[in-house]
Amino acid sequence: MTNKELEELKNAFDIPEPQHKNEFAEVYLEQLKKNKPSLFPQIFRFCSAAALCVLALGIFSRFRDTDYLHDHHSEIIITDTVTSVADTFPADTALPITSSLKTDNTSPSAASSAHSTVYSASTVSAVSSSSVKNSTANFTTAAVRSSVSAASPASSDASAVYTTANVSTKTALVTSSVSVSASSRMTTSKITAVSSSTAASSSVQTTADNNVQPVVTIPSSSSVPTEKTVSIAVTPSIVYSADDICGADVIDNPSRDKATQIQGNDFNNGDPLSDMAQQADVILIGRLSDIIYTSISGNPFTQENILAENVLLSDGIIKNNVLFSLYLPGGYIKAEDLITSDDLDLPPDSLIYQSGGISGNQKLDSSYLFMLKKSDDIPENAYAPVMNSDISIFALNGSNYVSVADPMIFFSDVSIILPDQ
Amino acid sequence: MDIDVTEHYDKIYRYCFLRVRERETAEDITQETFLRFIQQPSYHYSTDKALRILYTIAKNLCTDHFRKPPPQALDDNIPANDNIEDNVIDNLTLRQALFELSDEDREIVLLRYINDVPVGVISSIYGISRFALNRRLKRILTQLKSSFGKE
Structure with a gap:
């Protein structure tokens, strides 16, 4: 519609002009000043809009997290696969070892109920344990310090083990144990080769991928041998009675007064378990049957007679049900027998206790795991x-x-991989 | 509030005059409309909503005016409702065409083309859709087209 037509239309309505427009405008403006708009509705509207936005965002984020729209059937399926080690042995590699695989399923939530399945690296050379002083064995300790994520699937690392016919070799394999929780069961073993032989001739190299070796898991330490006990315990020439212990004075061995000083000084690679396993000639679980205080060349020693209950690494002499002697430095000694650089003004008949770096935390008739050497x-x-x-x-x-001397050194499970016999 | 009283006073007045056909009454209703408008708690709304409120108030006041008993004496200066033709001096054809329209159509024409009220506001005042209002305006213009320029 054109302006002319609009003008015609406006005139056609024939509406007279208002007479009181300006007067009312003044009154209206005065009323408008008196009736100022309140900001409360605006504030209320703004706040309510903000709250609504926050609520919507919260619902949206919640909706996204819970994912109500999708994947209602995503459930965690727990599969418990139990692998029998005996089944994994090839028929032609059956080994004459009295070994058993122990799987503890008593308490899945506890750390002791670890499903320990060790995929072992093994040797194939037959070594007679009775004729060789240092028998060849692959010692596997389950170190707690090497923790394994429970979510990771079972895996095995192959480790090379070298053995020779002429040179005795000890190979310590540190194996991580796995604590299986009730919700996620898994088994993991990680084997790391620590040492190898020095002779290159007639060496046989095997890997875990080639041969599967049986694993001996240490049975409960409370098991009592039923066979006849054979004693090779040493009878000391000097025996001190610790009955009058109250009168004994304590003298610390200045050279090694604390067992913890060994840490970090004498370990080669910083792994105490691995180092001790390497240096050990005999590893066993035995029961402490007797404690005798004696001295050798003016130095106090504590003789512990131990009944071997489960020999894990033998030198050919120590077997199960063998009673043998363990000499620990330190103990009770008479003042007249003590040879020391210190000037001690003590009566000759007085009894002196020298710690020798031994914590003395062992108890009679208790079982311990010993790592011993000659x-x-x-x-x-x-x-x-x-x-x-x-x-x-x-x-x-x-x-x-x-460890009775250092509680920071501990492991959860011990397994010994024995060679062919 | 974005309502300019000097601008919208005339528009509301024309709307009221179209309905009541009395200048004083239309002016009273117009002023009453504005006074009621500023008493609204939400009179600071947007222009469209303010216009909608203004015209709704005016419409209701006009309706209330006809519900009241008729005045006993008429003002001589105010033309009667039925003698609109008598006040027409020129453009008789267009006035005749407007007279032939219904009251609501005349109000719509006034609001849309004289007062420049948006279509959305008019549609909300009369409770019809925008498309229906456009069709109605097109039909009204078709009737009035023949009367333009025939003075």
């Missing part, structure tokens, strides 16, 4: 602890073997 400073047929300290003696505490 030493020239002690009588023949007797053994000394690895590192010359009771740090290599482990007490079973719950599901862990804890």
Whole structure:
């Protein structure tokens, strides 16, 4: 419609002009000033809009997190695969080893109920344990410190083991144990080769991919041997009675007063378990049957007679049900027998206790895991602890073997991989 | 509030005059419309909504005016409702065409083309859709087209 037509239309309505427009405008403006608009509706509207936005965002985020629209059937399916080690052995590699695989399913939530399945790296050379002083064995310790994520599937790392016919070889394999929770069961073993032989001739190299070796898991330490006990315990020439212990003075061995000083000083690669396993000639679980205080060349020693219950690594002498002697440095000694650089003004008949770096936390008739070695400073047929300290003696505490000298050194499970016999 | 009283006073007045056909009454209703409008708690709304409120108030006041009893004496200066033809001096044909329209159609023409009220506001005042209002305006213009320029 054109302007002319609009003008015609406006005139056609014939509406007279208002007469009181300006007067009312003044009144209206005065009323408008008196009746100022309140900001409350605007604020209320703004706040309500903001709250609505926050609520919508919250619902949206919640909706996205819970994912109501999709995947209503996503459930975690837990499959428990139990692998029988015996089934994994090839028929032609059946080994004459009295070994058993122990799988503890008593308490899935506890750490002691680890499904320990070790895919072992093994040797194929037959080594007679009776004729060789240092028998060849692959020692596997389950170190707690190497934790494994429970979500990871079972895996096995192949490790090369070298053995020779002429040179005895000890190969310590540190195996991580796995604690299986009730919700996610899995087994993991990780094997790391620690040492190898020095002779290159007639060496046989095998890997875990080639041969599967049986795994001996240590049975409960409370098992009592039923066979006849054979004693090779040493009879000391000097025996001190610790009955008058109240009168004894304590003298710390200045050279090694604390067992914990061994840590970090004597370990080669910083892994105490691996180092001790390497240096050990005998590894066993035995029961402490007797404690005798004696001295050798003016130095106090504590002789512990141990009944071997489960020999894990043998030198050919120590077998199950063998009673043998372990010499620990330190103990009770008469003042007249003590040879020391210190000027001690003590009566000759007084009894002195020298710690020798031994914690003394062992108890009679208790079972421990010992890592022992031969030493020239002690009588023949007797053994000394690895590192010359009771740090290599482990007490079973719950599901862990804890060093009696250093509670920070512990492992959860022990398995020994034995060679062909 | 974005309503300019000097601008919208005339428009509301024309709307009221079209309905009541009395100048004083239309002016009273117009002023009453504005006074009621500023008493609204939400009179600071947008222009379209303010217009809608204004015209709704005016419409209701006009309706209330006809519900009241008729005045006893008529003002001589105010033309009667039935003698619109008598006040027409020129453009008789267009006035005749407007007279032939219904009251609501005349209001729609006034609001849309004289007062420039948006279509959305008019449609909301009369409770019809925008498309229906456009069709109605097109039909009204078709009737009035023949009367344009025939003074």
